[in-house]
Amino acid sequence: MKAGFFKQTAIAPLIMFRIIFGAMLLFSSLRFIMKGWVETQYIEPQFFFGYLGFEWVKPLQGNLMYIPFVIMAIAALFIMLGLFYRVSTFIFFVCFTYVELLDKSNYLNHYYFISLMSFLMMLVPAHRDFSIDAKLFPKIRTKETASWHIGILKFQLAVVYIFAGLAKLNADWFFEAQPLRTWLQAHHNLPLVGGLLQEEITAYFFSWFGCIYDLFIVFFLMYKRTRPFAYVAVIVFHIVTWLLFPIGVFPWVMIFSTTIFFGVKFHQQLLNGLKKLFKWTEKLPETIKSIPSPKPFVKYGIILFSAIQILVPMRFLAYPGDLFWNEEGFRFSWRVMLMHKEGHATFYVTDKASGRTIEINNTDYLTVRQEDQMMTQPDMILQFAKILKKEFDGKTFSNSEQSITLRDPAVHAEVFVSLNGRPSQLFIDKKHDLTELPYNLKHRNWIETFEK
Amino acid sequence: MLKRSVGYVLLLSVALLFSCKDKVGKDEDNTPFNKGDMLKNVSANIILPSLSQFDADISELKSSFITFKNDPTSANLEEVKMHWKSGYLTWQTLKIFDFGPIRNIGFKSATGTYPVDASKIQSNINAGTYNLASASNLDAIGLSALDYLLFNDQALSEFQTNAAYVVYTDEVIQKLSSETQTIVNGWSTYRGTFNESTGTSSTSAFSEFVNEFNRDYELAKTAKIGIPIGKANLGLTNPEYVEARYSGISFELLVESVKALKVTYNGSGGLGFDDYLVNLERTDLDDIINDKFDIIISKAEGFSMTLEQAINDPSMVNQLDELYLHLQQQVVNIKTDMTAAFGVLITYQDNDGD
Structure with a gap:
């Protein structure tokens, strides 16, 4: 050759x-x-x-x-x-x-x-x-x-x-x-x-x-x-x-x-x-x-x-779990027109001190296209959580009676995903503080297991 | 590798023959469904009746206001309020369809933006010069502006003594009325386009309909309940964000909005999203969605006070949170599961995919 x-x-x-x-x-x-x-x-x-x-x-x-x-x-x-x-x-x-x-x-x-x-x-x-x-x-x-x-x-x-x-x-x-x-x-x-x-x-x-x-x-x-x-x-x-x-x-x-x-x-x-x-x-x-x-x-x-x-x-092949679900090693691999994934992600920013929570409207921060992509891809979910943490750290919220300033907020997400026409399943559980999770190439064990 | 692949393919061919055989029988029971027929049904039996009802309500509002202007009695004001209310309730059935003629002139935001900015309205009235068509006045026009203008504590005496207040109200109603005419005319030509546009691109009427249906549902969830009860504000309540705060009909509007979405979902008895799901063998999902709509409606009807009173009553927190939770759960059903089954792209912009 x-x-x-x-x-x-x-x-x-x-x-x-x-x-x-x-x-x-x-x-x-x-x-x-x-x-x-x-x-x-x-x-x-x-x-x-x-x-x-x-x-x-x-x-x-x-x-x-x-x-x-x-x-x-x-x-x-x-x-x-x-x-x-x-x-x-x-x-x-x-x-x-x-x-x-x-x-x-x-x-x-x-x-x-x-x-x-x-x-x-x-x-x-x-x-x-x-x-x-x-x-x-x-x-x-x-x-x-x-x-x-x-x-x-x-x-x-x-x-x-x-x-x-x-x-x-x-x-x-x-x-x-x-x-x-x-x-x-x-x-x-x-x-x-x-x-x-x-x-x-x-x-x-x-x-x-x-x-x-x-x-x-x-x-x-x-x-x-x-x-x-x-x-x-x-x-x-x-x-x-x-x-x-x-x-x-x-x-x-x-x-x-x-x-x-x-x-x-x-x-x-x-x-x-x-x-x-x-x-x-x-x-x-x-x-x-x-x-x-x-x-x-x-x-x-x-x-x-x-x-x-x-x-x-x-x-x-180096990752455990379902490839389409976890999307670990999915990009740069010629997986063209291969799956139909729809998701819905609700993010919550929480003030650790008071336990009070804000529900995020994703499109206040992302374009519709970005939101659509983010909601089914774990690495992007993590990235968005980190964006939110930065955005909300130090922000003050108030109504006519009181006002609270967020410090070092936690970010949780509840995400449901439907893969290839199946009923939607829980993708990311609300229990994880995403700001505590590392963003790297290691297997993400915080993604819920896919049930066929 | 290759040899193995060939073997794999051959093996699977045999498997396919068997897997197909099982499924033949199932297809026979499918209810026939066709997106074109669904769009025809939706435009003929939902959108156009809703539009002509709204048109009728607004013209009655307009004529009752003329009567009231000439004879500003409390009884005549009640007449105006009544027509305003029926118009606002009908609006809940029309605002779902924010595409075609309605989107072209920004009718949804011009008619239904809330919360209303009362101080902006007052300063417009005092200044005497204003442009109601400007974007900065979106929260000083439309049905919400009328909520303030007709229902605030001073309304009757303002109408009786302040000519500028009358003129402003008149102009808000005029604008609403003339824009409604534009929509009515627009739909008479757009109807054909809508009925035919069954494609899968994000700009087809079918995709827009699905997307706007979802968007309107989410808007009802977020703006009618979520924001006022403080979901975007660390749980600190925002009663000033309540829709129709002055008339106190916010729960009625919510109920009407969810009912309208349910009717639309079910094609008002004709072909709708429900039939499409059944056709796609997702009767399970159809049941889940209809059950959830019913729960939401009954929860929303379970309040014997205005939303603002409920927000200000600490003992109602759980009941409001429960209502919100049900509203939230339905989003996954319709936005994720339903659109995934339809094969619609949830996106409002054209782009390449792969």
């Missing part, structure tokens, strides 16, 4: 991927701004749920938050055009990842995917043909590139699909057809297909087919003979999910990204077509610098990256 990874291969697929990927990044950055989400997700919130170890990542003040998004759009355009490619990919990666690290209530697997892909794009020379860089500095032009430059991108896509498939191998998905049964029946008013979507058997079919698709699609895309059928399946699968579920651009990201699996010939022809269109003159440098033999750190870097990609989604 190592030898194969450094073999020379045509650069065309990488060039085409740069153009496609850059265009997608540009489209989604502009879409995000136009939809007003910078405002609703990064300017309106009063508090942010940082990631453990990354709480130092803070938002910019007010409308300054538009800056990283505008920079992203410009960088994406530059990536597409291949202009200052290495710098543009680096800037895009930094801005995008910065924004994602601000608030875990905005976490989406496809954002994590984009973060990883832009990181990888930063490392591969996708600007060495048909780019403005190649026009300005003809010396960098080349027809070939190391096969790991393309292989690592395919690997990343394979990780996404296969882990998404493995994640579906669970009893709810297979034997209850949940959460798809809940989600599909909600479409029963669609003309023609509505009645079908309401049928239980349809939910089973979608669940099972979705799982098989995720597990095996990469293999079918890799073999030339099955590739055309596999790609049709990719298009159909993702368009169906796009029509039925609120998953934004993700289906399109996958439909376009999987073109990297196409053969060299296909990409070569496409690239030649584009070159003709833009009257690109082939001027290869007289002496093509032979690619230096790979340095060991590249090899180790690839191994390390791949190992992390495989181990991170499996870290849930």
Whole structure:
């Protein structure tokens, strides 16, 4: 595998991927701004749920938050055009990842995917043909590139699909057809297909087919003979999910990204077509610098990256209890559209001295989106409790008769959660003072046990 | 790993064949349900009747006030108060539907914001210049402003001697009346949109209906009872936050509000959320929700005094807390369990998910 990874291969697929990927990044950055989400997700919130170890990542003040998004759009355009490619990919990666690290209530697997892909794009020379860089500095032009430059991108896509498939191998998905049964029946008013979507058997079919698709699609895309059928399946699968579920651009990201699996010939022809269109003159440098033999750190870097990609989604195995319920090791693991969780959390801030309590209206402090995410995720529940403690410490409450100042308040929460259509169960008991509990990666034994 | 997965899938295929067989019979008993039919029922048999009742109440309020203006007797004031009260009770059935025409003009907050700011009303009247449409005057207009204007101790003598007081009251009623007309007109065109909008996105009428139903319930719980009894204030009571404090009808309003929510939930006898739950094989939940509504209504009807009197009576603390606890427990039933079963996104903003 190592030898194969450094073999020379045509650069065309990488060039085409740069153009496609850059265009997608540009489209989604502009879409995000136009939809007003910078405002609703990064300017309106009063508090942010940082990631453990990354709480130092803070938002910019007010409308300054538009800056990283505008920079992203410009960088994406530059990536597409291949202009200052290495710098543009680096800037895009930094801005995008910065924004994602601000608030875990905005976490989406496809954002994590984009973060990883832009990181990888930063490392591969996708600007060495048909780019403005190649026009300005003809010396960098080349027809070939190391096969790991393309292989690592395919690997990343394979990780996404296969882990998404493995994640579906669970009893709810297979034997209850949940959460798809809940989600599909909600479409029963669609003309023609509505009645079908309401049928239980349809939910089973979608669940099972979705799982098989995720597990095996990469293999079918890799073999030339099955590739055309596999790609049709990719298009159909993702368009169906796009029509039925609120998953934004993700289906399109996958439909376009999987073109990297196409053969060299296909990409070569496409690239030649584009070159003709833009009257690109082939001027290869007289002496093509032979690619230096790979340095060991590249090899180790690839191994390390791949190992992390495989181990991170499996870290849930280190935790006891139900993964969907406790959500320990849930994020960054390609668990896409996997469960339907609704919760209701009531927080109580208590004055330890008098034993008097305040019931919190969560939306006084959080946006509806943040509240919705927080109510089913234990780490966010803990974070919110700590936010409340800070907010209420030293606050004075009064009516016409008396006034009490809160000092060092305790914060309790009573949380009920419904998972995959089951009746709701107690998730967090009111007995715990959440301010006393540690916020770390250890198993959280204060979450109530899940009863199937 | 792969080989094992293939084996797993094959094994499960067999299991599926069996698991499906068991369930065929169950589906036959399902009551037919369709969100489109439910929306049609809700608009035709709940929203529009409530709206036309409110419209009628407000126009009677308006005409009784004209009578009273010309002949400011105590008997005529009682007439105004009576129409105000029936309007306020009808409002409990209408305020659930804060979407479409009602949301477009901010009718819910313009009509039903409380507690009323009596000193703001007095200073508006004294100044003689005010803009009732401005956001800062939301707690000086609407039905709560009329609660103060019609029911405070000095009301009758103010009406008889203070022209500015009469003008202010008149303008509050005029505003209410003209906005009601806007809603009536708006619904005549919006009705079709509402009936058709059965989708799953957060902006579909069905999602908005579910979300606003929940929101109105939570508002009833928090604002009508929770805040006045001090739930947000370390248990220090806030009688000045009581709704309709001057007329003292706050318990009646609470009962009416919960009854209206119950009727809406049950589709007023036609297709409603209850039928959807039954269709989804969640009859258990439907029973829990209806039982809880009944308990809340009977607890709320169990007070033989005004809410303010109950708050100020230390012996009533437990009874109020008990009422609040039941109100609180229902939130989980409707906001978590019911919406989870429907597959509705509880969110008021559009966004991507995965």
